[in-house]
Amino acid sequence: MAQPLIFHDDRLFPADPTTRGIARELYALVEKLPIISPHGHTDPSWFSTNAPFEDACDLLLAPDHYLYRMLYSQGIALKDLRVPSKEGVPNTDPRKAWKLFASNFHLFRATPSWLWLNYVFSKVFGFQVRLSAETADKYFDEINAQLATDAFRPRALFDRFNIELLATTEGPHESLNHHHAIRDSGWKGRVVTAYRPDAVVDFEDERFGDAMQRFAEVSGHDVYSWAGYLEAHRSRRADFIAAGATSTDHGHPTAATADLSAAESEALFQSLLKGDVTPEKAELFRAQMLTEMAKMSLDDGLVMQIHPGSTRNHNRQLFEAYGRDKGADIPAKTEYVQALRPLLGKLGNDPRLSIILFTLDETTYSRELAPLAGHYPTLKLGPSWWFHDSPEGMMRFREQVTETAGLYNTVGFNDDTRAFLSIPARHDVARRVDSAFLARMVAEHRMDLNEAAETVVDLAYNLPKQAYKLDQPLTATPAAA
Template structure:
């Protein structure tokens, strides 16, 4: 077997010995702290059914687009990865493809997370390779068959205190209701209201979704009835423990329209006759309305902008969404959010968390906005930026302007249940490393750094998400 993948206290820590010692001391403050995960995409059915996980490739490769996208870029077809329903791939063969290309993940966040999972969950201490692919595959299969490796047992083992899912507005939330009623897991599993398909008239399913929304709530087909229907569904989510809404928009454009203009655009949107400028105006007004509703009902508003979805049309046509070709674009917040913040930015109790995959926006716009508006919180590095060097750049970009207490806390934003501890552990190590440098430079005292390290994994996310 080749080199080891042993994770030590020094992983992701400063190379300088004196700074590393401080970082390791700070990390010990938080290494065993419970996980608060207020934004993610784990399917709650996983926990309700509590079925054994499938084979290693299904668990760690096929449903993780961080992994499949890099393998595809390296010349491995989606069919060879088992993503073509018409041509099922043998799971062991898929695993071998990862092993053959393991070296390509060196230095990536995906590689670090996989390494962490292999070592901490499966006690795989040797670096994956073609030579040991089958041996590692068999070891993982044996672990997957153990009763202690079922989803609920792992949920408790991971010390997850709060896990938020992402859910359609018309979901009856029966799964969440049953998980709560039965006390199946020690922590809370809460839904998140995700209304994108009901707000964007450019979407192919917009009219159908609006019809379904109005039918489900019994509201009339006017713009006011549409707003009341959305408020009804938000109330349903609140009654099931939801604390936030999520908005995945291309641009965070907002607009405050008159009642007559909103009614006109709504009717045009339902009939499919708005041009692109009118569609943008309607989307902007609905993002504004979502903020107005958050002021009224208290749900935290999270905005995830700046991603061009399904960039490669042939891949989307053949394999569907979430297959690795969503690509970041430039984001602008200051002018786009001005109507929303002028109306609600100082409203008592309103919280809006701003995320970005355009990291140039952190120091230029997001941190200054959070440094003034009581409602604005800085979203943690997300998607392509939840990676070691990007997290440290993020801390440098926002801290001098907004400090440590205007953020969201770490957000794992994942469908890959097994990677949640790895992602949170990475963030804790990196925050400890960043704080250690400030201690060494005499900018923060060690007792204050210890408090900040603890607050970043507990008090900070609790405040931002009203937990």
């Protein structure tokens, strides 16, 4: 017999009735605020074409590495879930793949994915029974029927979710045609891009050779000379600003920065281009490029996001068959104090520069990140990210950084997702956790209710707008360095 889907209104609020009542009151102030999503990986073509999504499997399961990494850990083959490989989309029947997922939905109990998906099932699609092997066909058919309607096209969902701004992520070697098409369409939804140069910065990235060739073509510069390479970045950053970008994003293996002279940088660049690529040289070049990107941000105003600490493609066999971003990225120990010192020594006291730091290494919260952000005017702390985008992860973040960095050296929440339908669910979790955290402050008489009411709105809405300069026009023609 199908079990009811119960999605309680008090989820994630404290068990103590007094504190829970305060959390409810605070959450009511932010529940319906517009969503600011300043960092994510949704596909801009969804919004440029506004074509209907295909089916439940291809929308909710096959693109979501949070889901299939769990299923893979239980011995389920990715091809049976219709996850695309390097050879393309497998010919697995979508209904069969969905049933396999539904039969194993119990694996997600107590995980963030359970919260996100049941929000989508309950609030977006209106289901009142749980997903299971018994209800798999009902889910598949009803979701597909709704996806075929105009109300479930990407732009309609964007409006329904009350999204004020959504940022995608593109590389300097990639086209911005979909962003131009969105603007030319006359649609009022604000979808912007972010500048992610990793593929043309990291000589150890398997995309590097092809990306550099494309970088040269789209920028019109000689990217194989040091001066031309830097000018190509300036040119593409201006293109991105014209397409709405307010930020850059850097997913380096470590937080290392460097402060080489121009001659040293050029010599290193040319040595790497000639094929003398060692891990040490590749790391030093990535480190120098963070400093170069920071200098460019002083010219054009783009906010820097540094997302270090992921060991990419840990499962080599899976990478060779399926490519990157298939759930095999693993957090690594990450050091910030010495790593950032060259960049901060050069530019860290200039309040015109804004750098948002993220981590997958929670041991750095109170020891390194909070003291750094609590001192340098250039630094802010990004929210709990990726593996820590969870109720417990968010609460650990607040508890460990607030005492040193405060709340206003953080930037609210961003969802960092490819899963479009999960965006309101993820923001709802963040708003509930922040309401619970502040409710405890009020209950313990560490903050009065009026202060908490102001703060919860700031965390949900004002801080991300300020941190990402979403109300500040940037120049699309930065000065040359």
